[in-house]
Amino acid sequence: xxxxxEIAFENTFVRDLxxxxxPWQAAPAPEPRLVLLNDALAxxxxxxxxxxxxxxxxGLLTGTAVPGSATTVAQAYAGHQFxxxxxxxxxxxxxxxxxxxxxxGARRDLHLKGSGRTPFARGxxxxxxxxxxxxEYVISEAMHALGVPTTRSLAVxxxxxxxxxxxxxxxxxxxxxxxxxxxxxxxxxFAAATGDVDVLRRLADHAIARHHPAAxxxxxxxxxxxxxxxxxxxxxxxxxxxxxxMNTDNMTISGETIDYGPCAFLDAHDPTTWxxxxxxxxxxxxxxxxxxxxxxxxxxxxxxxxxxxxxxxxAVRLATGELQGFADAYLAARDRDxxxxxxxxxxxxxxxxxALLEEHTPDHTLFFRRLSDAARGDDGPVRALFGDPAAPGxxxxxxxxxxxxxxxxxxxxxxxxxxxxxxxxxxxxxxxxGDLEPVQWLLQVVADPxxxxxxxxxxxxxxxxxxxxxxxxxxx
Ligand code: AMP
Ligand code: MG
Numbered sequence: 001x002x003x004x005x006e007i008a009f010e011n012t013f014v015r016d017l018x019x020x021x022x023p024w025q026a027a028p029a030p031e032p033r034l035v036l037l038n039d040a041l042a043x044x045x046x047x048x049x050x051x052x053x054x055x056x057x058x059g060l061l062t063g064t065a066v067p068g069s070a071t072t073v074a075q076a077y078a079g080h081q082f083x084x085x086x087x088x089x090x091x092x093x094x095x096x097x098x099x100x101x102x103x104x105g106a107r108r109d110l111h112l113k114g115s116g117r118t119p120f121a122r123g124x125x126x127x128x129x130x131x132x133x134x135x136e137y138v139i140s141e142a143m144h145a146l147g148v149p150t151t152r153s154l155a156v157x158x159x160x161x162x163x164x165x166x167x168x169x170x171x172x173x174x175x176x177x178x179x180x181x182x183x184x185x186x187x188x189x190f191a192a193a194t195g196d197v198d199v200l201r202r203l204a205d206h207a208i209a210r211h212h213p214a215a216x217x218x219x220x221x222x223x224x225x226x227x228x229x230x231x232x233x234x235x236x237x238x239x240x241x242x243x244x245x246m247n248t249d250n251m252t253i254s255g256e257t258i259d260y261g262p263c264a265f266l267d268a269h270d271p272t273t274w275x276x277x278x279x280x281x282x283x284x285x286x287x288x289x290x291x292x293x294x295x296x297x298x299x300x301x302x303x304x305x306x307x308x309x310x311x312x313x314x315a316v317r318l319a320t321g322e323l324q325g326f327a328d329a330y331l332a333a334r335d336r337d338x339x340x341x342x343x344x345x346x347x348x349x350x351x352x353x354x355a356l357l358e359e360h361t362p363d364h365t366l367f368f369r370r371l372s373d374a375a376r377g378d379d380g381p382v383r384a385l386f387g388d389p390a391a392p393g394x395x396x397x398x399x400x401x402x403x404x405x406x407x408x409x410x411x412x413x414x415x416x417x418x419x420x421x422x423x424x425x426x427x428x429x430x431x432x433x434g435d436l437e438p439v440q441w442l443l444q445v446v447a448d449p450x451x452x453x454x455x456x457x458x459x460x461x462x463x464x465x466x467x468x469x470x471x472x473x474x475x476x
Pocket of ligand 2 (some may be wrong): 250251259
């Protein structure tokens with residue numbers, strides 16, 4: 001980019017999908033200060049990191065001075081939040097700036113979160129505090145490094161204003177993120193609720209062209225999204241990721257993970273674990289995620305019904321038939337991922353493995369990582385993760401007989417995930433003391449998750465036994 005004002009944004013969402021957005025402008029950022037910039041991602045997008053650091057660059061990253069090619073809009077969507085339908089959610093504090101077509105040909109939304117109130121804001125202040133925006137940055141970049149489909153984080157810019165939350169005043173910030181699009185299940189629910197089938201059809205056509213070009217009908221789009229979400233949630237299962245707010249407005253059509261709020265990684269492998277302070281019943285607990293994904297996809301199917309067949313009953317029959325494929329698709333993806341994790345091709349070992357993990361709840365990440373030591377002949381470290389070191393003995397024997405490939409395992413089982421206590425510690429330093437160094441260290445570690453490095457041992461360990469139970473608080 002020669003100047004921020006010369007970036008050529010494309011606007012296919014705005015062009016194709018009138019009725020699903022409102023043109024809107026970002027609120028002023030009185031004293032913008034760059035907190036984090038993802039140089040590598042900027043380059044991938046064809047942007048010059050040095051220019052993004054200039055006042056013009058900060059204008060783009062806060063939405064306060066965007067190039068003429070950009071049309072900033074707040075996107076409309078509906079959604080089931082914790083099971084209850086809200087017909088009008090939408091970007092209450094976010095804007096789509098436009099689409100960047102990278103040198104590699106990939107089209108990505110540039111989207112700003114915390115850019116001020118929009119007509120969708122309802123009671124919200126349109127702002128975002130620095131801590132949660134840094135959290136999304138760190139965790140989304142960790143997910144990317146782990147090879148999980150995800151939105152990405154380009155920058156965090158402090159606005160110079162303070163934001164009031166339960167915890168007290170916090171520095172305000174804007175997160176600039178990219179995504180292959182921001183089309184959500186909730187976008188389809190909003191389009192369906194307008195009652196205008198033409199809007200819904202335009203949305204389906206746009207989604208097919210952008211994400212699932214092999215689909216030749218809305219039914220095939222449904223099938224493709226079911227497959228993408230089954231694969232995504234299986235990846236979450238493999239790495240011990242708990243999304244935390246799997247509302248239908250937080251589920252993408254692309255199959256990317258989106259909206260990192262009260263998300264977290266498991267320490268102990270306990271399927272009943274959840275972390276969000278607003279999830280009173282544990283609806284979005286780790287072990288519930290596949291079932292919830294299926295439930296959300298049923299809502300997606302309902303939104304698509306008018307496009308599936310003229311006859312309502314026939315449409316329901318078709319959608320139901322597709323949705324029935326979810327469970328098998330999820331289980332197949334989960335088993336494939338776990339066979340890679342244990343370095344063998346013997347599916348017979350998986351049932352016992354899952355039972356072992358659920359019964360004894362060893363540290364999720366370390367269990368798989370230390371298993372490669374066992375593959376190399378030393379099963380002490382993996383046994384030490386069990387209250388009773390004899391517990392995994394029988395399974396380890398059968399597994400070793402299958403001839404596990406330790407090096408292949410080390411390429412898929414991370415040693416570093418952004419563990420809760422590390423994230424909290426780093427964000428605390430950044431927000432309370434203005435010290436960004438711990439966040440930068442953590443980013444460096446999670447960006448290279450499969451490499452064990454001397455001096456970074458602490459980043460591979462769970463919180464000590466005296467650590468308080470972890471909760472992520474809303475007030476994002
Ligand atoms: P989330 O829980 O982040 O997925 O957001 C759910 C809905 O609440 C979306 O419509 C957001 O735009 C909106 N929202 C969240 N926080 C704010 C805020 N501070 N101001 C305005 N809208 C918000
Ligand atoms: Mg959301």
